[in-house]
Amino acid sequence: MTELHYLDASTALGLFRRRELSPVELLQSLIHRIEEVNGGINALTETLFEDALPAAKKAAVRYARGRDVTPLLGLPVAAKEKHGLQGRTLSQGLVARRDTLAAANHPVIERIQRAGGIIHARTTTPELSCATVTHSPLWGVTRNPWNQRFSPGGSSGGSGAALAAGFAPLATASDIAGSTRLPASFTGTVGYKAPYGRIPGLAPLSADHYRGDGPMARTVADTALLANVMSGRHPGDHTTVADAAPMAPDPALVAGLRVALCIRLGNYPVAPDVEANTRRVAEALTAAGAVVEEIVLPWTVEEISRTMFTHFGYLLGPAMEDETAGSEPQLAAYTRRFMADARAAAEANRYVDGLRAETLLQGQLAEAMTGFDALLCPASAVPALDADAHYLDGIDANGQYLGHYWQAHMTAPFNIANRCPVLAVPSGMADCGIPTGVQIVGHPFDDATVFHLGAAVESALPWADRHPMAPEFAGHAGI
Template sequence: MHNPNELADKGAVELKALIDSRQVSPVEVLEACIARIEEYNPKINAFCATSFERARKEARATEQAINRCEPRGLLSGLPIGIKDLEETEGLLTTYGSPLFRANLPTQDNQLVRRLRAAGAIVVGKTNVPEMGAGANTRNPVWGATGNPFNPRLNAGGSSGGAAAALAANMVPLCSGSDTGGSLRIPAAKCGIVGLRTSPGLVPSERKLLGWTPISVVGPMGRDVADTWLQLAATAGIAPNDPLSYDFSMPAAMEGTVDLSRLRVGYTEDFGVCDVDDDIRRVFRAKVASLKGLFASCEEIEVDMQHAHRCFDVVRAEAFVGSLQAAYEKDPGSLGPNPRANYEMGARMSLKDCVWANAEQTRIFRRFQQLFSQYDLILSPTTPVSAFPWEQPYLESVNGVALENYYRWLALTYVVTLATNPALSMPMGVDHLDMPFGMQVIGKFRGDLELLMAARALEAHCETTQDLRRPRPNMAALALSEVDLWTPVTHPPLAPDQYATATDGRPAV
């Protein structure tokens, strides 16, 4: 019998090797994860609804399949958290919205089906902002998610529950999704790895506007290898995503990348993003410590002058598509962020939409030209250190007011517009001793090359005190007594409702 604490601390790749070699049972792994969730979830509220009993049945079935030497999937026996924007059969899926407080799907969506088919064991749903709007994970159904490094600070969003769960070693894998940075920003805030995949690489059926590349689903893990493993299990063509394409990749990372051969460009702000002066200094110091690793490392210039307006329009198109029915039925049923998104889009004209789609094409073409000179581009992932989750969003940078509640996501959404794969990887801490996320951007559809380069960069960083991945102080977290229900504007689930919901049945 293995020590449960030690098992929970192990990553997905290591656990897979132990399970495949029968050194550890899937049941042991699951119980270690459940124990970790039960101990620390009250401190950070990373998981909302859970499905422990079904997970236990699946873990026992996997153990029996191993004993019978039956063929199994790539993620066989690995517990996983599913973002609460993904429909899961028999497990409460609320989108963080009172509108879906009792939504109990009758089937899994495309992403969840692939993860289960690969053998992953779903232990529960991870918390999100209401309808996934914004980069601070708090909603009127489940409350706020606190950062494992300091539960009074936000964990980013909208995949904030997933990032917090990974950082606290509750599960070895979590799913994420990304529009303007929803996967990369929480990865940066919580000191883990999150990959915004190329549009269509991992199919998603929940986009009403299936032809837009703005929103993607993708993997999150504690390190690059774990992230690769989940991607390998989920990538490839699907008939319900018109952007999906045929793709195969090795199950495990093979070979190495010689960092000394890479040409690297970097930018603090893409010429248009507001970035805190302290974060600029931290970023410059990180780049200075890396420069000697590469064949070249130089500052880039790119024309993003119309990126903000462009993103406003293409983002609003997606929200109008997803929220129109709810808004027309009862505008008051939507929280302030989703409602603002819908109303912004509803005011736009066809002329606005045509201009924005043409401008995104221009941004795409200009950005790809950079990769004739560079193999990777680096930037900060977020413009500020983590701020308190009571503050709904960042209002200003360097004392200058921001234009709207999501303008502080610009470092990631300008890359969304270009459609290149991008990941956030932990690179030491910032000026406030919170995790610092480095955004690493690869060439068009160069997801695997990006991951391989990031793995080599990660290996170097782990040898350097100032660059290695930080870990939260779990002993301090255990003593935390932060009230994570404070920011809600609607009554949260009562304790008896929460107990029902965590077993995967309707809360109301």
């Protein structure tokens, strides 16, 4: 039987509505779990139990009166710290901003609370969410519950670790180069990068077409549940598009779909265990009735990295420099390196050069996906990252030295192809004892298809009952 702290959101809602479980009971189990094991993984910046418990009691009263009309009523949600809560700290991991308070709720927080969700904990990030690992001078190192030697990834690493450890059934995340999909991959959870404009962000960087806020969960259905709540037009974000029909993942709808399998996305040096697990997912989809055909793409990690950092050089990099002016000595080394790389890329390339590179990549992807309903590929070429590393000198990827750690991850092309929905789902276990994941990439704004395919993978290769073993939380050993 599933332990209460690992109960999925959809099941919990059903139990609430049948009066078989109280939102207070679920929350109390999560509080106990957090108090028991968070010391070993450090996934949270703060807990909000004093506000969450009264909210859970109110939700229980509403269920008792038959007033369960909001989609998340009584469900605990862990919020990424960058998603501000009015009156609470909004530091984004910066020591110099540790006392800064949010003036208002972030749009996704506003929607979660309106839907009855209860924010009971906030999750760690690297500084300004700009790294592929999750550690900072302010909060320390966040570790992967599956093996504490390794990172849960970044920048939504706290959310991924919290879900994997049983701290919440749902969590918020964000993604500008893979910051949702990488933590999902490394923690055995599900992460969704929505098409740009689907989910509202916070001005002014809501206008950055690489970025997007979104959901993480332990199941495909729960991820869709939270995505449905988050999505739709918002007056504070001019880029948001018209509301879409709610997503309802159905594995039965996969039969006959055509899926392009691309292992390397060009020349990414994919590790053997990552490749084997990706092919296992492709075989599962074939068994579910999909037609899977392997393709190649003409991309290189070097060109993708150049394109990405040119973009960062004109938007995120300058914004980070504004945020950190005067506090440079207090910054993590990876933050200083990121800003320097972005600055150098802007000096070497004009903004229009970046746009030309972006549209070339987008066109190549569209051509490769012609005749297919979706594309399947790994989320990361490397199966793991050390928890406390900075990777300032690059990374060894399957015996090949790469000059920048982002060149080891296969997520950024789909921030460049920013209207494509991408769902990251577990694909298996790496040789080092932590999960691996795949990306399911859809055509622009075809969110439903990636969720149907994700549900089929989940049905064929169930992962919901696989969790980190309790002894791992006592030290830094793996399974």
